[in-house]
Amino acid sequence: MSKPGAHIVILTGAGISAESGLGTFRDVGGLWSRYDWRDLATPEGFARDPGFVLDFYNWRRERVRAAKPNPAHLALARLQRDWEGEVTLVTQNVDDLHEQAGSAPVIHMHGSHLTARCAACGHRWPAPREMAPEDRCPACRAEAARPDVVWFGETPHHLEAIGAALAAADLFVAIGTSGTVYPAAGFAGAARAAGARTLMLNLEPAENADIFDEARHGPASRIVPDWVA
Numbered sequence: 001m002s003k004p005g006a007h008i009v010i011l012t013g014a015g016i017s018a019e020s021g022l023g024t025f026r027d028v029g030g031l032w033s034r035y036d037w038r039d040l041a042t043p044e045g046f047a048r049d050p051g052f053v054l055d056f057y058n059w060r061r062e063r064v065r066a067a068k069p070n071p072a073h074l075a076l077a078r079l080q081r082d083w084e085g086e087v088t089l090v091t092q093n094v095d096d097l098h099e100q101a102g103s104a105p106v107i108h109m110h111g112s113h114l115t116a117r118c119a120a121c122g123h124r125w126p127a128p129r130e131m132a133p134e135d136r137c138p139a140c141r142a143e144a145a146r147p148d149v150v151w152f153g154e155t156p157h158h159l160e161a162i163g164a165a166l167a168a169a170d171l172f173v174a175i176g177t178s179g180t181v182y183p184a185a186g187f188a189g190a191a192r193a194a195g196a197r198t199l200m201l202n203l204e205p206a207e208n209a210d211i212f213d214e215a216r217h218g219p220a221s222r223i224v225p226d227w228v229a
């Protein structure tokens with residue numbers, strides 16, 4: 001762990017929710033090994049076939065609704081509550097398992113499964129169980145409902161706040177992420193350049209493993225509580 005009073009910045013990815021039963025993207029059997037991300041996680045794919053994309057997110061949202069936080073989420077919530085210093089928790093995940101575990105605030109840089117967004121006016125509302133292309137925006141009534149997630153080629157949320165946290169970090173910890181998607185995959189380098197130590201907690205070495213000072217490998221539900229203890 002770090003010295004009391006240190007500012008810890010944590011970035012989580014799909015691997016932290018794997019043991020809660022939610023799929024990852026690039027593991028064997030992961031979502032992008034079964035589906036083409038160009039069809040499902042780009043604005044162009046959505047424009048081509050909105051029904052197909054909405055069905056994909058309806059299916060994933062149902063699994064999120066049935067999922068429960070695992071010991072890794074719970075350990076981070078304890079750390080956020082008890083740490084004598086600042087903890088900035090950034091997630092690439094669109095599930096709400098950090099919030100269910102008691103973490104707050106949680107910075108969702110890739111959006112959320114649990115809200116829908118209007119592609120016409122930007123209004124957000126709680127995502128219904130089944131989203132369909134003919135759904136109307138409650139605010140402007142346009143048939144322009146879309147998942148409130150950040151697709152490839154779209155700008156992630158909260159980058160200014162994340163940049164400020166990285167510049168002030170004493171310790172940067174990446175948990176359950178393959179380090180393949182930018183700008184998130186560049187956060188470790190930014191924190192290191194600002195003088196932070198960097199730690200990776202992951203099932204196996206990630207693509208950007210070489211820029212971490214330390215790495216511990218194993219399932220998040222074991223290695224994250226061990227690290228927080």
Ligand code: BV8
Pocket residue numbers: 012013014015016018019024025026027030041092093094110149150151152153154155156159175176177178179180181182183201202203204205206218219220221
């Ligand atoms: C951006 C939607 C500009 C949400 C996702 C060409 C054109 C356009 C853009 C680009 C381009 N070339 C490059 C880019 C940039 C692009 C990018 O990085 N592409 C990559 C593939 C090269 N990025 C973007 O487009 C981003 N936007 O660049 O805008 C910009 C930039 C800066 C400033 C202003 C503007 C937008 C990226 C977001 C894409 N959205 N999905 C959803 O449906 O969920 S992608 C998807 O990848 C998810 O968002 C996910 O969060 C993200 C990262 O994946 P991971 O979380 O790391 O999951 P993964 O499966 O990969 O890895 C899991 C890890 O866990 C593994 O290492 C595994 O070993 C480990 N693990 C497994 N089980 C466990 C475990 N660890 C511990 N315990 C376990 N039990």
